[in-house]
Amino acid sequence: MSEDSVGLAFVTVLGVLEQAYFSLQVIYARRKFSVSPPSTAGPPEFERVFRAQANCSEYFPIFIIVLWISGVFFSEGLSCLCGLLYLYARLQYFQGYSESAQGRLAPLYSSTRVLWLLIWFCGAGVVLSFCRVYLNLDLMHRLHTALDLA
């Protein structure tokens, strides 16, 4: 496994570092707006940073899950590319949301689109693997052969 999926691992580590950056921003915002734990209520400026981090954290496991399933069962290269796009959109989302509730929308839609693309890749990967393992039918191979003949 460590041979094949170094690209997926790289994107994953990058994502963990991004989450670490978001967590640090919440700690700075807590200091700046004097919101001591365990409270999570404060001025809207603080609550936006807090909710931005909470939203990114909530989606992070789902992102990692679809990144790996798409990468292992469909295509590592395409998954890594989508992964990098997703992490970039999330960075923009965090910065946009920190400034205004409106500012989170455009990058949120981008990140959601990339996530749906990864979910589609997962679905395709699962169907292709299912056909190969249980129906002994290699659809990708057939497609390549058909294209070669054409």
Place this chain on the structure above:
Amino acid sequence: MSEDSVGLAFVTVLGVLEQAYFSLQVIYARRKFSVSPPSTAGPPEFERVFRAQANCSEYFPIFIIVLWISGVFFSEGLSCLCGLLYLYARLQYFQGYSESAQGRLAPLYSSTRVLWLLIWFCGAGVVLSFCRVYLNLDLMHRLHTALDLA
């Protein structure tokens, strides 16, 4: 890996789609009860939908982790079956909680029982693998041999 665990990947993708459905319900509830981000406080009808989604999201990574460890180290078939039951119980939990705080309890207990079953499978899988790898003792094989002799 992509050969063996297509069933686990299928249940995982199904779970991701369920989480996406829950997230959409929160967005609809935000619109219906006019609760704009970053606020998460509103009428109890909104807060129940919000908490139902938050609770499912919180348990989702744990579910995926025990699904895969149980599937890889113990039995893929049993894990997938438990996984499907868990996702069904979580759907009932979400719908029950959206209607009343009381309505979440019965499916919450079902989903917890299935999760504990998966944790037991994980434990059994780790013990069996440990015996096989470090003690060179294949308990499952011995059990089969003993049953054949009996």
Place this chain on the structure above:
Amino acid sequence: MSEDSVGLAFVTVLGVLEQAYFSLQVIYARRKFSVSPPSTAGPPEFERVFRAQANCSEYFPIFIIVLWISGVFFSEGLSCLCGLLYLYARLQYFQGYSESAQGRLAPLYSSTRVLWLLIWFCGAGVVLSFCRVYLNLDLMHRLHTALDLA
């Protein structure tokens, strides 16, 4: 895979059991301080337990991700050791936070240090694998050879 990573699976199952323990503590605190779902606001004693569990849950997927990437791509033994230290620090964090907001700090810093160590291992593992797979350069092997010659 089930041959190699039984240690990682063991630490993971231990972590899941710890999360289950934290969740039970929140249920007990809800009963003790009469905070019925979906509300999450209550006396500071309740909110500390609630936030302690929320914080541990938020970091749990990240912990599992870096544990496995570090274990698969760098060193299983070192990762398991760090994993056990992390779980112990999180237990102290939960107990400290339950008593006072101040009490969470020292174990939080310990757990963060262990997490950063695991992230460093992940980074090293990804770089080493990248060199081996794409540059055909086995840095670990070269290091061993150099040490043997010296």
